[in-house]
Amino acid sequence: MRTTLRGRVVTLTEAGELADGVLSFDGPLLDFVGPAAEFDGDLPELAANPPILLPGLIDVHCHGGGGFGFPETDYDGVVAAAGFHRARGTTTLVASLVSGTEAELTEKIALLGKAVDAGLVAGIHLEGPFISEHRPGAHDPARIVPGDPAMLARLLQHGGGRIVSVTIAPETAHFAELADLVNRADVLLSLGHTVADYERTVEAIRSGRRVSITHLFNAMPGLAHRDANFLTAAMAAAGRGDVVAEVIADGVHLADGTVRMVFDTLGAHNLALITDAMAAAGMPDGRYHLGIMDVVVADGVSRLYDPCGQGAIAGGTATAADVLRRTVFQAGVDLTTAATAACATPARLLGLDDRVGALRTGMRADVLVTDARLNPLTVYKDGLEWNS
Incomplete structure (x- = not known):
């Protein structure tokens, strides 16, 4: 009809x-x-x-929603989480995992692979385990390991082309070999969860065929004008169009003014709006999990459970439509520009821009x-x- x-x-x-x-x-x-x-x-x-x-929204970094998280749920939960986001406008979704053992990741890749084959998700994102123990975010420190090319090769082979991106810290062991594996598999190299210095970051960016920055500003040192670092190199590369920087414009991970600044400075063609959503997206405050980590959501903000104080931010609770809306109405970015970062740029990043990300015959x-x-x-x- x-x-x-x-x-x-x-x-x-x-x-x-x-x-x-x-x-x-x-x-x-x-x-x-x-x-x-x-x-x-x-x-x-x-x-x-x-x-x-x-155009249908495209989220290249999402850990779940609607009460189910990709790193910890079963197949029915994967279906529910993907359906939750699709019903709210995300028609192309990449399912993100967190750092785990090889056995854990192998199991989850097999599970999510079924969802890829069913057309529920567009691919799998491995966020870790080859990231910095000094910027773990909501990852289990015990599951962060030095770069292991043999392990990555096995995971990529197990994915059978369904893994579309891998987050790696530039300073991890054997980075060059890891990057070579990612490039040969035509997988997106995403750099993040890192304390890499400027020089190492520049080298890492140059080593990738397709490169993104995992949630810009988060899980990395801040800008320091007398100490050029990872963020300095990442923003410069995004400004040149050498990389695409992920931006979590949910008002929690980044201030609205910071979001406006990166749009004005880097341009929408070099930015991809993401949610980094976890199981609690669309759900009430309470206790949840992100992988094996306990998470508490209060006032819509998800943090690692810490009985001694406030834990680290643990993913997001917004949908892609929420992020787009906030970018327009709170950060003050015009709709076409914001939609470019929500649709066209992530489509290009995934190599899908001949099919999705714009409205054309x-x-x-x-x-x-x-x-x-x-x-x-x-x-x-x-x-x-x-x-x-």
């Missing part, structure tokens, strides 16, 4: 934004994207408050329909309305 949608269309193409635009599809691909005046067919009435039509009919405040109304995946 043909679907025709009319409203404010954010194409993220050379067509720009269409104040009165139409999308039409009768199957998995868009067959018309353009001004309503050019549409040859039954034209819906333009609503008094027209909906906003966006022939692209997948992955569409998010929102109200004027960017609250999701309807989601289409491959031309089908998604009902969770």
Whole structure:
């Protein structure tokens, strides 16, 4: 059955934004994207408050949601977590794991591989275990290990092409060999959870065929004007377009003003909005897990449980639509620019920009329909309305 949608269309193409635009599809691909005046067919009435039509959102770093976390749940939980995010506008989702033993990661890669094959997630992200013990974030320190090329080779082989990104600290042992394995597997090299110095970071960036920065500013030293470090090199590389920097614009991981600064400084084509969401996304405050780590969520902020004080931030509780909305209405970034970082840039980062991330004839009919405040109304995946 043909679907025709009319409203404010954010194409993220050379067509720009269409104040009165139409999308039409009768199957998995868009067959018309353009001004309503050019549409040859039954034209819906333009609503008094027209909906906003966006490409489906793309999240390249997500640990779960809806009460289920990818690092700790079973297959039914994976289905539920992926469905939770899809129903809220994320039509392309990468499932992230946390540092674990080889046996644990092998088991989870097999589990998530089924979800990749079923089209529920677009791939698997290994965040660790080859990261810095000095910037563990919410990773179990006992499961952080020095770089082990043989272990990584086995994990990549076990993934069978389903692993799409790996986070590695530049200072870990055998980094060059790890990067070579990642490059040969055509996997995204993501640098983070690190205390690497400037020189080592520059070398690490140059060693990757495709490189991202794992959640910019988080789990790394801050900027120090007399001590160039990882963040200095990462921001410079993003500004040049050599890397894409992940940004968790949820108001917890980064201040709204910081988000506006990185958009103005680095540009949306070099930024990917992410959630870093964990099981508690969309859920009430309470106790949860991230991998084997105990997490407490209070006022929507997830932290590692620490009876002696405030634990480290442990992932996020926002959806991709929440992050986009905050970027526009709190950080003050215009919608097309913010949507570029939420859709087009992550699509390019994953090598999927010929299929998703924009609204153009022939692209997948992955569409998010929102109200004027960017609250999701309807989601289409491959031309089908998604009902969770």
